[in-house]
Amino acid sequence: MSDTELSDTRRRILDAAETLFTEHGFEATTLRQITGRAQVNLAAVNYHFGSKEALIQELFRRRLTWLNERRLEALDRLETEAHGAPLKPSKIVDAFFGVAVNMAADREGGGRTFMRLLGRTYTEPSEFVRGFLASEYSEAVGRFKAALFKALPDVPQEEILWRFHFMIGAMAYAISGADALSIVGETPVDDSAxxxxxxxxxxFLLGGLRAPLPALAAAPKPGRKPRTRRAA
Amino acid sequence: MSDTELSDTRRRILDAAETLFTEHGFEATTLRQITGRAQVNLAAVNYHFGSKEALIQELFRRRLTWLNERRLEALDRLETEAHGAPLKPSKIVDAFFGVAVNMAADREGGGRTFMRLLGRTYTEPSEFVRGFLASEYSEAVGRFKAALFKALPDVPQEEILWRFHFMIGAMAYAISGADALSIVGETPVDDSAxxxxxxxxxxFLLGGLRAPLPALAAAPKPGRKPRTRRAA
DNA sequence: GTCTATATCGGGATAGAC
DNA sequence: GTCTATCCCGATATAGAC
Incomplete structure (x- = not known):
């Protein structure tokens, strides 16, 4: 299961695939490109993984398991320190998104590449990708949802879920959309950024999470502004 | 240029392509599927558009031109009413994102489908897509950036750009990620949602835009919390 | 476990009749 | 402008020698 058990060939294939999928997407990347970059034989992918799809799954599994374990560890630490009291929302957000951004800042281990890929994959329509992403996330997301509900007892739970959603979107786009396409700035987003x-x-995330609650009565029409009840 | 000038065949192809690209992505969608759904001949795509790539470009061009014209009209209206005074940030955000969300709420005209496609496309890595997206957006984004700079003179412009970026991400994911993959909620996001x-x-967006400014000194490490200067 | 060679398929694009 | 038939390519996957 751990990286050290992987044969060198397997690891090289996974690393090459990660880079190429990030740059060109799943469909546009061919096994020939992957094996070429990994300097292994074309047949090696099917020998070691069984199919291109299975390769993709394995690639996500190894990173996401690690990522969500770190998130849960961070949450565990917070909850232990709090002795049953509700956590500060900022701490919860930090535990969930901070771990991810940290992974994205890691150039050496390939975490940076993977996070860009992950961000794009959130909006991937293909059935099998959605399936295993959801299952990889379910435990961690469940725990964090519960923590947020407890931390923000006055905010309707549905609203919290939407804001969690918005936060994930802001992060995903910041990491993967940023260098793929800089719509807002002419200057591409580089490493230091x-x-x-x-x-x-x-x-930004905390500002959004704690924003005044919207008025949900009126039909969604631009020009109308949300009424202000306090969120937190 | 307008839809009414389009031959029926062209329009049917564009509509079918929009739906299929949204559901399966660009690469996974074949010309055979598109022409099959549009009930036109396989050769019609190449006759009317020249290539699959050109079809994709035309598809985005027709929707994005319309979308960004509406955005600029809304901004024009605000600026006229203000007689040179800075606009309220909430109005600017409303003009930019409200138009888009409204388009996404439109089930009949296909706007809903297109907005889902657009959200995914922001993170599309392929070169030619990035190129024309950037050019389609440049005018509108330039105008809105200027309006935000003027409306928030005390916030560093770089910070405004980042927050604009985050806002786009939150919206894109809310629209396209929402029904593609509901990570946070078990219940898929339906039409009423x-x-x-x-x-x-x-x-959420306004809360994020007006959040206290971060302290930018320390290295990005989870566990550290941003210092608080007021943003607006 | 790793290679070469190949089977099999389905893609985009086009030629040329109508 | 629309059709049928087909070209040509490059994809995944596998068979079988080493």
């Missing part, structure tokens, strides 16, 4: 991302993103 | 999206998203 990723390092500066963390505090900026955290401020 | 999209209608309720607007006020929720606006509150």
């Amino acid at each position: 990723i390092d500066a991302l963390y505090p900026r993103l955290m401020s | 999209i209608d309720a999206l607007y006020p929720r998203l606006m509150s």
Whole structure:
């Protein structure tokens, strides 16, 4: 299961695939490109993984298991320290998104590449990808949802879920959309910008999470502004 | 240029392609599927558009031109009413994102389908897609950036750009990630939820935009919390 | 376990009749 | 402008020698 047990060939294939999928997407990347970059034989992918699809699954499994374990460890630590009291929302957000952004800032181990890939994959329509992403996330997301509900007892739970959703979107796009396509800035987002991302993103996410609650009566029409009840 | 000038065949192809690209992605969708759904001949795509790539470009061009014209009209209206005074940030955000969410709420005209496609496409890595997306957006984004700079003179412009970025991500994921993959909720996001999206998203975006500014000194490490200067 | 060679398929694009 | 038939390519996957 751990990386050290992987044969060198397997590891090289996974690393090459990660890079190429990130740059060109799943469909546009061919086994020939992957095996070429990994300097292994074309047949090696099918020998070691069985199929291209199975390779993709294994690739996500190894990273996501690690990522969500770190998140749960961080949450465990917070809950232990709190002795049953509700956590501060900022701490919860930090535990969930901070671990991810940290992974994205890691250039050496390939975490950076993977997080860009992951961000794009959230919106991937293909059935089998959605399936295993959901199952990889279910435990961690369940725990974090519960923590947020407890931390924000006055905010309707449905609202919390939406805001969790929005937060994930902001992060995903910040990491993967940023260098793929800089719509807002002419200057492409470079490596140093990723390092500066963390505090900026955290401020934004917390501001959104604690925003005044919207009025949900009226039909969604631009020009109308949300009424202000306090969220937290 | 307008839809009415399109031959029926062209329009049917564009509509079918929009739906299929949204459901399965660009690469996974074949010309055979598109022409089959549009009930036109296989050769018609190449006759009318020249290639699959050109079809994709035309598809985005027709929707994005319309979308960004509406955005600029809304901004024009605000600026006219303001007689040169800075606009309220909430109005600017409303003009930019409200138009998009409204388009996403439109089930009949296919706007809903297109917005889901657009959200995914922001993170599309392929070169030619990035190129024309950036050019389609440049004018509108430039104008809105300028309006935000003027509306928030005390916030560093770089920070505003980042937050604009985060806002786009939150919206894109809310619209396209929502039904593609519901990571946070077990219940898939249905049509009525999209209608309720607007006020929720606006509150979140404004909360994020006006969040206290982050301290940018320290290295990005989870566990550290951003210092608080006021953003607006 | 790793290679070469190949089977099999389905893609985009086009030629040329109508 | 629309059709049928087909070209040509490159994809995944596998068979079988080493």
